[in-house]
Amino acid sequence: MKVSTMLLIIIFMPMIASVVSYWIGMIRESYRNFFLIGMMVVEALITYKIYGIVSTGEVIWLTIPGVMGTGFVLKCDLYRFVFVAIAVFAWFVTMLYSFLYLIKYNHRNRYFMFFTLTLSATVGFFLSANIINMFTFFEILTISLYLLIIHDEDEYSHEAGSIYLNMAIFGGLVQLLGIFMLYAYTGTFMIDEVGAIFEGMGYIKYVIAILIFIGYAVKASCFPLHVWLPKAHPAAPSPASAVLSGVMLKCGVFGIIMVANDFLRLDHYFATMLMIIAYANIILTGIMAMYQRNLKRIMAFSSMSQIGFILLGVALLGVDENYAAYGTLLYIINHSIYKVLLFLCAGVIYTLVKDLSLNNLKGFGRGKYILFVLFLVGVLGLTAFPGFNGYLGKTLLYHALEHYVEIHGFFYRFLLILFDVGSMITVAYALKMMVAIFIWKAEETPPKTSNKWIYFPLFLLAFAIYYEGTHPSMILSALGDAAIHLGGTRQFHYAFYEVENLMHSAVIFLFGGLIYVFFINGLLRKNENGKWMYVNPSMHWISAERLLYQPSMAFVLHIMPRAIMRIDARLSLLFTHMMTALLRSSNIKFKTISDREYTLKSIGFDAMRWLKTVSGSMILALLATMLIYMILTLI
Incomplete structure (x- = not known):
């Protein structure tokens, strides 16, 4: 087995296993449990084998060009391996625990499907060397985690899931804007290349960094973007809460370290802002x-x-x-x-x-x-x-x-x-x-x-x-x-x-x-x-969540798009009426003293032909010169 192929396996094996386990669980749950244990054992063994390589200082790369337009690029060194090992170990013990904990729960099959899919997205996130790949896994993680939070499907879990999803979508959209700006100013999506380019840029690098940081700050529950977490933990089943706290928050931390260390090279101003948030x-x-x-x-x-x-x-x-x-x-x-x-x-x-x-x-x-x-x-x-x-x-x-x-x-x-x-x-x-x-x-x-x-x-x-x-x-x-x-x-x-x-x-x-x-x-x-x-x-204290976040999220994610759609519909209708009226007006006939008939359309064609003549061009140039002179005089 190629070393780089092992990176693909530890990412996509849980993703495939999540679907297969759901199908097996429909037949018999005990078979599904044995299948998932076997999958986690293989995942742990491959992870251990990867450690034997990266512990010597070697860096594992895998590049598949043409995927997602920018290529699919994975990287594993010992630093990234630390986060992958945390995820695999936490999922292994939590999976064992879940088999016994969820015995009396409904929708167990669905739980294990999304629980395993979340592991796949988490490992893929930690190993991505391309920020577009990283963002894709981040959003898969967002959706799969939402389905774990609302697992009980009661009123409280749906409320918690709604708050989480609104905050996650908000953070994701802001981060996506930052990623677009990153490419516009640097011309690269490769994480390792951004830092050197940022060193020669002005203050725009702080705008890009903060936009990307906000998306990760939501996942890491940084103050004041933390309001979703106290609701999500009580709502989710305990094993889901365990990996949410133990591993999911580290996805946000991993992204913040990327912005602070890899992009901004430990910039003093960003570090000061981070210290204030930390305290x-x-x-x-x-x-x-x-x-x-x-x-x-x-x-x-x-x-x-x-x-x-x-x-x-x-x-x-x-x-x-x-x-x-x-x-x-x-x-x-x-x-x-x-x-x-x-x-x-x-x-x-x-x-x-x-x-x-x-x-x-x-x-x-x-x-x-x-x-x-x-x-x-x-x-x-x-x-x-x-x-x-x-x-x-x-x-x-x-x-x-x-x-x-x-x-x-x-x-x-x-x-x-x-x-x-x-x-x-x-x-x-x-x-x-x-x-x-x-x-x-x-x-x-x-x-x-x-x-x-x-x-x-x-x-x-x-x-x-x-x-x-x-x-x-x-x-x-x-x-x-x-x-x-x-x-x-x-x-x-x-x-x-x-x-x-x-x-x-x-x-x-x-x-x-x-x-x-x-x-x-x-x-x-x-x-x-x-x-x-x-x-x-x-x-009984004033709730920032009720007074600020919920109305803001409702306005940004629900009210504003609807308002924009209605305004767009009205403007489109107005534009259609104006063009229809203009088209009708262009066919209205006018008579001169010589009883010759003209229409607005024919007058326009005559004016265009006249501007192409020498006299027409000279008059047009004279008018343009007079206009420029008037503007310069006013300035």
Whole structure:
């Protein structure tokens, strides 16, 4: 098998399998499940074989000319492979989980079809070296993800799907405009060629970059384009929410890194804008996570806050050689693993209780030691507890930020404070979930998990979180060539578990615990009719979604096109009437004193013949000269 052919296989094999699995599922679901497991095993094996090639520093290219007019171009180096590996691993464990989770769901066949198609679009997106190919896979991803969000087909899921689709279409149209401008000014769709051309361009490169960035910012749930995510997570089935948070958001991050690093070459102005957005995500959506009562909404806002840390890492690229590059890559990998684990744990809870409100989950996990350990590992990864994977990326990003402050001056130390505040908020809302579910006493005896096999894929994720956290040198050495793409060096060694880092982590957890005790438990927990319940005052706040986004999307996507169509119809009708009247007028006959008949048409032909004569040309030239003279005099 050719090396380049393997890229085609890992993209189009899931696409073909999605259709075949639907047909097999109509015959027997167990056959479909075995078929999909076999497909995922082959996908994982080919992905591992690709790693053996790109880990040596080799870059795999595949070009098929004539496809889509610009050619179909794929590229795989170790940097792109990191994202592909995340997707394949997350889909593998989530697919295993889905077979048991969806037993009592309707439309299971349709779910697995679009779930598998989404994997195909995601891998194709990460491997595309041509931005038109990339955009095509991005839009396939948009549609297939929409069908996963509305899977339950109830009123809430359709509302969530509508908001998501409106935002995605808006982002896609804006991005497409940016792609057209990119080609108009650079003459290329090849991602690797844009950066060198941008260096010689003026401010128009920022316009192009921001238009393309907006499309990816919607998918990455960047503030203030994040409003679709808190609705999509609770609406979608838990395994779909897991890959939505763990992998789909990384598609947006991948595109943002492309704009910042490959196109603008770490431009200072763009990096500053990205840093502002990053801190808005970290702080504002972190605060919103503390207010929520629905478990999946907490995790949704948590995902947006964690994406803020990743965007901060992207904004810090180029500040130093290694801290930002390795820290960003580690954060991307680690967030995918622990967030998938937490969403799958939420799915286990939902299958038993059919509710995700913390007020109704009080004490659900007491005595469920397996679920408690798995959820705890996910939380420890999320909160960057020493010994678990989240600690690695956050430690490196903090040191990159310290370097940034040293370069720009003492005044910028407030950025370090905001970073720590965001980390403390993460600890606070994580404690809110843990204590409510596993520490509080249950009012009723919680049901037991009927099928213990559902925990198997969760153990794979928990092991990855722990193993990576305890073997940082191994993961750093494996990411060498990937870090080079972001400005790092191939070799990087760092002692994560120094006393200074551990003390800093201890301070974060101490103040995070205080925020939980005094703010969440003190202000957001009320005694109502003898029962302690969480309240959510943010539900009564002014909603940007209802006041701004929904009317804007309705105007742009529905009202404006209809208005344009009506105006176009009226103008077309008016033009038709004018041409009809002019045609009729041209045939009206006029008589002169000599009784000779003329029509407007014949007069026009006579005037054209006269202008072709010498005298007519001279008079026309004289009139034109007089007109030019009058214009110049007025100016």
